[in-house]
Amino acid sequence: MEIIASLKNVNKIYKTGDTTITALATTNLELYKQQLTLIMGPSGSGKTTLLSLIGCVIYPTAGEIYVNDQLVTELSENQLAAIRLQKIGFVFQHFNLLNPLTALENVMQPLLLQGFSKAVAKEKAEFALAQVAMSERKHNLPKKLSGGQKQRVAIARALVTEAGMMLCDEPTASLDAKSAAQVMENLKSLAQTGKAVIVVTHDLRLRPFADRIIYVEEGKVSDTIKDEENYK
Numbered sequence: 001m002e003i004i005a006s007l008k009n010v011n012k013i014y015k016t017g018d019t020t021i022t023a024l025a026t027t028n029l030e031l032y033k034q035q036l037t038l039i040m041g042p043s044g045s046g047k048t049t050l051l052s053l054i055g056c057v058i059y060p061t062a063g064e065i066y067v068n069d070q071l072v073t074e075l076s077e078n079q080l081a082a083i084r085l086q087k088i089g090f091v092f093q094h095f096n097l098l099n100p101l102t103a104l105e106n107v108m109q110p111l112l113l114q115g116f117s118k119a120v121a122k123e124k125a126e127f128a129l130a131q132v133a134m135s136e137r138k139h140n141l142p143k144k145l146s147g148g149q150k151q152r153v154a155i156a157r158a159l160v161t162e163a164g165m166m167l168c169d170e171p172t173a174s175l176d177a178k179s180a181a182q183v184m185e186n187l188k189s190l191a192q193t194g195k196a197v198i199v200v201t202h203d204l205r206l207r208p209f210a211d212r213i214i215y216v217e218e219g220k221v222s223d224t225i226k227d228e229e230n231y232k
């Protein structure tokens, strides 16, 4: 299996006043292409911190992070922003679509930011929308779409740049069970096309969709669950 990102002796410690919070204890981890990896854990356990580190959103307190064999922890904020735009797709719980724009225009946005022409952006955006079965709704504004449909547009927007890695923070938390299953099926088939799809969730019902599950409990990463009672 091909590695897309790795963490070597990485930790993240927050200091506010007199208190020190170890959001992520020292972690060694490799993430792979062509896999849907679930990062699971109770509220406040460090899942978003781990995802933000992998996604080049925050710097670790110590350790090294590699994305596509590039040591990203030595890069500047601007260089990290460029990596996020080109190499990583983000999907959030609340979709974060731009309301005045149609589904198609929303998906074109990251490509226009990257400097693609409108014609090329449109062609690529239409292909991405087809991958999540949203072609028929491409001219709809977000307010005319259901929650599940909005999330599929958000997934198309995350994959349109041909990012190798898709990072999803609670992508199904606002959805009913049927829409959540459809979104997870979409993400799973994207993993099968070669992408590394990494999904943070506290919803244990999503486990059947995963190729791999990583548990984060009290800032510690492991491949086994300690106490299911803490997950809600």
Ligand SMILES: Nc1ncnc2c1ncn2[C@@H]1O[C@H](COP(=O)(O)OP(=O)(O)OP(=O)(O)O)[C@@H](O)[C@H]1O
Binding pocket: 014, 015, 016, 021, 022, 023, 041, 042, 043, 044, 045, 046, 047, 048, 049, 050, 202
């Ligand atoms: N910017 C910050 N400053 C101080 N403490 C922080 C910061 N970000 C996170 N923390 C703390 O680090 C710990 C881990 O937070 P994190 O958001 O990673 O957990 P989580 O598992 O994603 O939680 P949830 O499921 O509730 O989103 C928590 O104790 C949190 O309060």
